[in-house]
Amino acid sequence: MANPHTADTPHWEAAFEHYYRDDVLRAFADIEQFGIGDGGELLRWYRVMEAEAITRRRSKVISVTDWLTLEYVPCETIGLEQILASRALEECERAAALFGWSHDEATRLTILAEETDAPWATNPFGYCVAKDPYEKICLPNYLVDDPEEFGQAVAHEYAHVITSNLGEGLAPRWLEEAVSVLVERRFDSDCWRRFCTGERAWLTPSRLEAVLIDRSDDDGTKDSIWAAYQQAGWIGRYLVECFGDQKLSLVLGELANESRSTNLSRLIRGKDRTEDALMRVLKSTPAEVFDRARQWLTTISEEAV
Numbered sequence: 191m192a193n194p195h196t197a198d199t200p201h202w203e204a205a206f207e208h209y210y211r212d213d214v215l216r217a218f219a220d221i222e223q224f225g226i227g228d229g230g231e232l233l234r235w236y237r238v239m240e241a242e243a244i245t246r247r248r249s250k251v252i253s254v255t256d257w258l259t260l261e262y263v264p265c266e267t268i269g270l271e272q273i274l275a276s277r278a279l280e281e282c283e284r285a286a287a288l289f290g291w292s293h294d295e296a297t298r299l300t301i302l303a304e305e306t307d308a309p310w311a312t313n314p315f316g317y318c319v320a321k322d323p324y325e326k327i328c329l330p331n332y333l334v335d336d337p338e339e340f341g342q343a344v345a346h347e348y349a350h351v352i353t354s355n356l357g358e359g360l361a362p363r364w365l366e367e368a369v370s371v372l373v374e375r376r377f378d379s380d381c382w383r384r385f386c387t388g389e390r391a392w393l394t395p396s397r398l399e400a401v402l403i404d405r406s407d408d409d410g411t412k413d414s415i416w417a418a419y420q421q422a423g424w425i426g427r428y429l430v431e432c433f434g435d436q437k438l439s440l441v442l443g444e445l446a447n448e449s450r451s452t453n454l455s456r457l458i459r460g461k462d463r464t465e466d467a468l469m470r471v472l473k474s475t476p477a478e479v480f481d482r483a484r485q486w487l488t489t490i491s492e493e494a495v
């Protein structure tokens with residue numbers, strides 16, 4: 191989740207500073223008295239800080255490995271914390287193996303307190319924030335009851351940790367979600383069928399990017415947001431099945447490539463970072479990748495979805 195940096199009052203400024211150090215109790219104390227004023231954008235942040243602070247007041251933290259810690263509210267995880275910790279570790283290891291990631295960033299996995307009203311409307315399965323001491327993944331408490339869904343949510347968010355670090359935060363949203371949905375393995379056969387028949391539009395790179403960033407209801411149904419994530423996931427699957435896992439890591443590395451020759455070549459060829467990285471590694475433009483992924487989609491069988 192990106193920092194909007196729209197805070198223009200001293201208490202919000204202080205709150206963001208504390209929040210990004212994961213000093214969530216102070217962050218929430220900074221804003222609790224003041225509310226959100228006129229800034230509707232800040233409502234979401236108010237909720238996020240509140241949820242993380244409520245959790246912190248009652249939580250316990252355990253070390254799972256030297257790079258992973260788990261924060262949870264003991265009476266709400268009903269003795270399942272060791273099972274959740276090993277499930278989380280298994281999913282992180284699997285995602286890391288795909289991309290040759292060696293867990294270079296400390297990661298905190300927080301299962302938010304049950305009563306918290308975090309912005310699940312926009313982040314239904316969790317969210318990930320790059321904080322100063324660690325990358326923090328927050329998951330809603332209801333996932334505790336469903337190990338399968340819990341594992342998928344961890345995989346999705348940990349893939350964001352990997353892509354944002356390999357790509358140094360420069361990957362377009364569609365590529366980040368392509369990797370996350372791919373790693374999460376949550377593919378919907380009904381949505382796949384609608385992409386194949388054309389009943390559900392296959393969006394262009396810029397359109398898909400816009401829907402994933404705004405997460406606004408494109409056609410008045412929640413379905414369009416779900417479909418956008420599914421489309422991204424299918425593009426991720428196409429890239430891995432047709433080019434291999436290694437190529438995806440190379441694309442991410444190329445996005446972050448700041449060598450003089452790369453910057454010069456981007457400038458001369460007038461290409462943006464994403465187009466340049468895809469051309470270098472896959473010899474394709476984003477539009478070509480999207481078109482080919484759409485064609486490939488229709489060649490797979492329903493059982494393979």
Ligand SMILES: [Zn+2]
Binds near residue numbers: 346350366367370
């Ligand atoms: Zn995501």
